[in-house]
Structures are given as structure tokens and as C-alpha cells.
Amino acid sequence: MKREKGLLIVLSGPSGVGKGTVRKALFSQEDIELQYSISMTTRQPREGEVDGVDYFFRSREKFEQLIKENRLLEWAEFVGNYYGTPVDYVRETIESGKDVLLEIEVQGAMQVKEVFPEGVFIFLVPPSLSELRSRIVGRGTETEDVIHNRMQMAKEEIDLMDAYDYVVENDKVEFACNRIKAIVQSEHCRRDRVAKLYKSLTEVE
Numbered sequence: 001m002k003r004e005k006g007l008l009i010v011l012s013g014p015s016g017v018g019k020g021t022v023r024k025a026l027f028s029q030e031d032i033e034l035q036y037s038i039s040m041t042t043r044q045p046r047e048g049e050v051d052g053v054d055y056f057f058r059s060r061e062k063f064e065q066l067i068k069e070n071r072l073l074e075w076a077e078f079v080g081n082y083y084g085t086p087v088d089y090v091r092e093t094i095e096s097g098k099d100v101l102l103e104i105e106v107q108g109a110m111q112v113k114e115v116f117p118e119g120v121f122i123f124l125v126p127p128s129l130s131e132l133r134s135r136i137v138g139r140g141t142e143t144e145d146v147i148h149n150r151m152q153m154a155k156e157e158i159d160l161m162d163a164y165d166y167v168v169e170n171d172k173v174e175f176a177c178n179r180i181k182a183i184v185q186s187e188h189c190r191r192d193r194v195a196k197l198y199k200s201l202t203e204v205e
């Protein structure tokens, strides 16, 4: 059955839970095809991050200009930096029938939900808060101050996980990845079934 539109999948979760790791694992699988929406940010690149691959790294002036021009589907300020989703890529991808994945924090996810309630909203959780802290510390990319701020943010974000359609535990990367794959496959089946039923019930006799 030909799909009219692709799924818009939003993946959120506290900093350090493993969103990037799980996303990379998902993109390496052959039985699922997703397109990644590269976000724009004003934060400094971390070691090894590449402009146009991990993020579009831009100045605050440029970012504010794009906000004014309505070229972001959503945007948010997170721990002192702007983050946002360029709207054109997302629109073009789903219109062409492909699924697109946005890895964004909760304020942005709630904005997407307002304009795109038919999206699939997934919240990734750690097995515990102490494991979350160990993962952030273990990554070694943040100072103690930033780690503290991100742990505070994590608690606030976890309070909002009820607003998501699915909550997925990232105990092991492979398990989390399989859970997300199962969600995407079942969402496809559900939507195809509804579309088929709708067609059969609305066709003129």
C-alpha cells in the first residue's frame, strides 16, 4: 500500500539518557528507514561534532533571524542556548512519504504536538537518576556546573513525560532500539489499517 505521508517521530528524554546513541543505533538498522532532521543550535560544537551533520551550528543573530522568518517548526532555549528544527526539511520529507525523526527537548516537542498532533511522541527514560548522572559524567563533555543544570532540567522534563504517546526505557541500547522499531512498525500498521477502512467506508457504491 502506498503511503500518502511519512510519520513525524519525536524522540525526547533528559540530557545524557542516550538519545543520540539510540538514534545512531536505529539509523544503522536495515529493517527501518528513517530520515534525521538536523537541528540548528547556538551552542558550541563538542569535540568530533560536525556542522551540517550533528547540528547546524549558528550564531544567536542568525537563529533569531530564522525565528522571525518563521523558518523553524519549533524552537526552545535550553541551558542557555537556542535549539530549533528547520521546518522545510521536515515538511518535504513527510510529504514525500518518508518518516522523519526529530530528537528534541520537551518544550519543543510540545510545540510540535500543537501543530502536528498526529506525530508519534516517544520519551526515552534512564533506568534511574543515578545511572543518568553516571552517563553524563561518563560522556565527559560537560563541566560540573553544566552537569548540575542538566540534572535539574532532567527532573523537570521527566515530570512532562505523561504528554508523550510512548515511554521507552534505555536500559540497553539494543533493547531501546528494538522497542522504538516496534513502535514505528505498529504505528504504520495502525495508520494503514485506518486508511484502508476509511477508504472502504467512504467509497461511493
Ligand SMILES: Nc1nc2c(ncn2[C@@H]2O[C@H](COP(=O)(O)OP(=O)(O)O)[C@@H](O)[C@H]2O)c(=O)[nH]1
Binding pocket: 012, 013, 014, 015, 016, 019, 020, 039, 040, 043, 074, 075, 076, 078, 083, 084, 085, 103, 104, 105, 106, 107, 108, 109
Ligand atoms: N526544542 C529543540 N530541542 C533540541 C533540538 N535539537 C536538540 N535539542 C535538544 O536540546 C537538548 C540539548 O542538546 P545537546 O546540547 O546536544 O545535548 P544532549 O542533551 O547531550 O543531546 C537535548 O534535549 C536535545 O534533544 C531542536 O531542534 N529543538
Ligand SMILES: Nc1ncnc2c1ncn2[C@@H]1O[C@H](COP(=O)(O)OP(=O)(O)O)[C@@H](O)[C@H]1O
Binding pocket: 013, 014, 015, 016, 017, 018, 019, 020, 021, 022, 135, 136, 138, 139, 170, 171, 172, 173
Ligand atoms: N543503554 C546505555 N547503557 C549505558 N550507557 C549508555 C546507554 N545509552 C547511552 N549510553 C552512554 O551515555 C552517554 C550519553 O549518551 P548520549 O547518546 O550522548 O545521550 P543524549 O543524546 O541523550 O544526551 C554516552 O556516553 C553513551 O555512550
